Amino acid sequence: xxxxxxxxxxxxxxxxxxxxxxxxxxxxxxxxxxxxxxxxxxxxxxxxxxxxxxxxxxxxxxxxxxxxxxxxxxxxxxxxxxxxxxxxxxxxxxxxxxxxxxxxxxxxxxxxxxxxxxxxxxxxxxxxxxxxxxxxxxxxxxxxxxxxxxxxxxxxxxxxxxxxxxxxxxxxxxxxxxxxxxxxxxxxxxxxxxxxxxxxxxxxxxxxxxxxxxxxxxxxxxxxxxxxxxxxxxxxxxxxxxxxxxxxxxxxxxxxxxxxxxxxxxxxxxxxxxxxxxxxxxxxxxxxxxxxxxxxxxxxxxxxxxxxxxxxxxxxxxxxxxxxxxxxxxxxxxxxxxxxxxxxxxxxxxxxxxxxxxxxxxxxxxxxxxxxxxxxxxxxxxxxxxxxxxxxxxxxxxxxxxxxxxxxxxxxxxxxxxxxxxxxxxxxxxxxxxxxxxxxxxxxxxxxxxxxxxxxxxxxxxxxxxxxxxxxxxxxxxxxxxxxxxxxxxxxxxxxxxxxxxxxxxxxxxxxxxxxxxxxxxxxxxxxxxxxxxx
RNA sequence: GCCCUCGUAGCUCAAUGGAUAGAGUGCUGGUCUUCGGAACCAGCGAUUCCCGUUCGAAUCGGGACGAGGGUACCA
Numbered sequence: 001x002x003x004x005x006x007x008x009x010x011x012x013x014x015x016x017x018x019x020x021x022x023x024x025x026x027x028x029x030x031x032x033x034x035x036x037x038x039x040x041x042x043x044x045x046x047x048x049x050x051x052x053x054x055x056x057x058x059x060x061x062x063x064x065x066x067x068x069x070x071x072x073x074x075x076x077x078x079x080x081x082x083x084x085x086x087x088x089x090x091x092x093x094x095x096x097x098x099x100x101x102x103x104x105x106x107x108x109x110x111x112x113x114x115x116x117x118x119x120x121x122x123x124x125x126x127x128x129x130x131x132x133x134x135x136x137x138x139x140x141x142x143x144x145x146x147x148x149x150x151x152x153x154x155x156x157x158x159x160x161x162x163x164x165x166x167x168x169x170x171x172x173x174x175x176x177x178x179x180x181x182x183x184x185x186x187x188x189x190x191x192x193x194x195x196x197x198x199x200x201x202x203x204x205x206x207x208x209x210x211x212x213x214x215x216x217x218x219x220x221x222x223x224x225x226x227x228x229x230x231x232x233x234x235x236x237x238x239x240x241x242x243x244x245x246x247x248x249x250x251x252x253x254x255x256x257x258x259x260x261x262x263x264x265x266x267x268x269x270x271x272x273x274x275x276x277x278x279x280x281x282x283x284x285x286x287x288x289x290x291x292x293x294x295x296x297x298x299x300x301x302x303x304x305x306x307x308x309x310x311x312x313x314x315x316x317x318x319x320x321x322x323x324x325x326x327x328x329x330x331x332x333x334x335x336x337x338x339x340x341x342x343x344x345x346x347x348x349x350x351x352x353x354x355x356x357x358x359x360x361x362x363x364x365x366x367x368x369x370x371x372x373x374x375x376x377x378x379x380x381x382x383x384x385x386x387x388x389x390x391x392x393x394x395x396x397x398x399x400x401x402x403x404x405x406x407x408x409x410x411x412x413x414x415x416x417x418x419x420x421x422x423x424x425x426x427x428x429x430x431x432x433x434x435x436x437x438x439x440x441x442x443x444x445x446x447x448x449x450x451x452x453x454x455x456x457x458x459x460x461x462x463x464x465x466x467x468x469x470x471x472x473x474x475x476x477x478x479x480x481x482x483x484x485x486x487x488x489x490x491x492x493x494x495x496x497x498x499x500x501x502x503x504x505x506x507x508x509x510x511x512x513x514x515x516x517x518x519x520x521x522x523x524x525x526x527x528x529x530x531x532x533x534x535x
Numbered sequence: 536g537c538c539c540u541c542g543u544a545g546c547u548c549a550a551u552g553g554a555u556a557g558a559g560u561g562c563u564g565g566u567c568u569u570c571g572g573a574a575c576c577a578g579c580g581a582u583u584c585c586c587g588u589u590c591g592a593a594u595c596g597g598g599a600c601g602a603g604g605g606u607a608c609c610a
Contacts, residue, residue: 035551048553051590061590090590092554135610178609277608295608302610329539330605354540357603396548401541401603415560423573431570480549494575535573
């Protein structure tokens with residue numbers, strides 16, 4: 001159980017007891033919100049419950065808080081877990097953990113090592129994270145970087161949180177699709193969409209020897225496969241992101257998935273014909289309008305493919321997380337409608353990554369894949385390095401519209417927090433190497449310096465952080481945590497010398513920095529940044 | 536037009552309706568007999584504007600202004 005939840009229980013118990021004694025009137029208490037205090041002066045945890053229930057209690061918030069706190073002060077937990085519980089205007093209850101309790105948590109880190117922070121996922125635990133899924137019409141661009149690293153780290157976090165996670169990449173390579181045909185026509189010289197230097201080079205490859213294929217779908221498919229091979233290599237080797245499944249739309253189509261899905265929708269009466277096309281009644285599941293599945297000319301829409309695909313996904317997973325670019329946000333309702341039609345609305349989460357806006361010399365620079373004006377993700381990686389690029393993306397929340405000035409690449413590579421964090425790790429390793437003394441758990445009772453305790457307080461936030469991210473997908477809190485932990489360590493390092501003549505204190509501090517090493521490495525692993533012993 | 540995002544220090548970004556709005560970078564000034572100075576400390580500096588809801592609003596509601604995206608029988 002998390003510390004947070006223990007405190008929740010204590011507060012709840014206090015309220016219920018005061019109600020039983022008639023100090024507070026009876027009412028439904030509801031969920032008690034306990035959060036980490038923003039500042040150390042407000043203790044470790046804080047709750048606003050007194051302000052929330054003040055109306056029901058018919059008492060001023062401050063008074064309610066006092067009643068609750070007085071009750072808590074009489075609890076046995078006060079002795080072994082909490083050292084201070086106080087009321088602050090206008091009615092906050094601030095809770096400070098007992099030093100011995102902090103040390104117990106520290107001990108836990110040293111005992112559990114890399115398993116520290118690992119949680120037990122709920123029973124229904126097969127989760128799929130689908131991300132990047134770039135169309136095979138060209139290289140990955142700067143915008144794809146967001147979804148790429150976010151998805152990868154989210155999958156790492158979910159795994160840490162105890163879920164069975166699968167990473168999946170969906171390839172829109174249907175020979176019937178407009179984009180694949182357009183690629184084919186590009187090869188035939190009838191089209192100019194998707195024409196980039198990169199694509200032109202690949203076209204040369206497939207035309208030599210000259211291809212006999214005439215059909216634009218087939219020809220486009222051939223080109224798309226080449227592009228996809230390149231992208232996959234880039235993702236695996238350069239981005240170092242590994243997918244469990246590379247899912248081909250064309251493959252699904254060939255297996256007859258399309259017809260099966262239509263039959264299935266038909267039996268539920270979700271379909272109708274209008275203007276020569278086949279429609280899906282998505283309105284009845286919350287969409288703004290019904291959608292076409294089969295066009296007048298007999299071709300399937302992209303939406304139909306996606307339904308087929310998602311039906312397949314729902315069979316394989318309990319929970320699906322789709323990470324899309326903001327240009328697909330208009331698609332959310334209809335996909336949600338599909339999930340609702342399957343009775344699985346709650347099992348589909350669609351996350352939208354805002355697009356990256358390119359700026360050059362203060363002016364916007366439009367990217368267009370169709371016109372071939374894109375900035376490669378590969379370029380950025382080459383320019384600033386993989387880890388720095390990863391971190392740069394991961395620090396930002398998915399829904400922030402980010403501006404990227406091409407001239408910033410140099411800045412990013414020089415001024416970033418990655419080294420700061422890695423440096424903290426290297427410093428720890430360097431100290432540990434200087435001594436052959438092995439640490440002892442008992443020694444940690446000598447830790448009492450404010451910088452030491454502050455560092456421990458930071459360390460023990462980790463499990464709750466993992467839980468939080470696995471629930472609300474706020475991946476950007478992880479890099480922030482890494483920075484904050486490194487910060488607390490550097491601060492400690494300045495104030496407290498680890499290796500000294502005081503043997504007991506040396507042992508205690510060695511244990512402490514070992515714990516920092518464990519958690520830091522853990523965080524860096526999840527972020528996909530190397531923990532290096534030397535810089 | 537309508538719909539969805541978003542608007543926070545000079546810049547890039549944080550902040551489940553909470554307390555004195557945080558970081559990094561930049562700038563100013565300090566720390567040095569380095570367990571690795573790629574460090575530490577201090578200072579300057581911000582919620583686009585106007586109403587409203589609330590004990591309390593960057594956050595919720597309405598409006599104005601601004602940015603991006605979507606509005607296809609494209610993907």
